[in-house]
Amino acid sequence: MGRFAENTTVSVEKSRAEIERILERYGASQFMYGRDDLRGLATIQFQASDRQVRFILSLPNKSEDRFWKHSRGRRTPDAAEKQWEQSCRQSWRALALCIKAKLEAVESGISEFEDEFMAHIVIPSGGTVGELMRPQIEAAYELGSVPSGLAGFLPAPNESE
Structure with a gap:
């Protein structure tokens, strides 16, 4: 079984915008996005159900072997960059799915907000x-x-x- 959205063509920017739209649709507010390229992290933070919630997304390191090596040897810098970008797109699609699923579980009465988002609630x-x-x-x-x-x-x- 492959990874979710491993072949997605949806850009990181579109996924981030989609997350913001999902949050707005479910009543969240105070959306914030940040990026730390040196540490390879992206942050989404928002307020919902009177709680501040923060997701930190670890992005892949461009120097990882998986981007540079393949079955026939070494990739070119351009090919490695494309592989890295694909991995970033996949991570953002997975985050969008995660947040949407959690919010829908709460909206549908399957779960409580704190149960779905507990690890990500800012104290x-x-x-x-x-x-x-x-x-x-x-x-x-x-x-x-x-x-x-x-x-x-x-x-x-x-x-x-």
């Missing part, structure tokens, strides 16, 4: 819930139990069990 420190929780989750698995700092957030055990 007062400026980070996201996912950035805060990933190390905590890793620690819980390493310890085989919930770290004491998280215990207060979990419901009490059911005494009937």
Whole structure:
């Protein structure tokens, strides 16, 4: 099975504009886009359901072997650039699909907003819930139990069990 939209011809700019239209259609506001070419990151941020939400999209590094090598040897710089651009287009199409699916799940009553977007919700420190929780989750698995700092957030055990 191939990757979603691996052969898309939709430009990065069109996908970004589509994401903005999707967000507007579902009632989001304060759309913001940013790019950090040095670190290979793009950011989409918006407000919806009284929450700030941020998606950070890691873009591929132009120097990765997958863009330069193929079965017959080495690609030309132009060919490698085209392969890299294709990978960027694919990433943006996947992000558009992800955001649209999450918003539709909420709109259709399948899920709650916080459940769909929890990892991407911006907290007062400026980070996201996912950035805060990933190390905590890793620690819980390493310890085989919930770290004491998280215990207060979990419901009490059911005494009937």
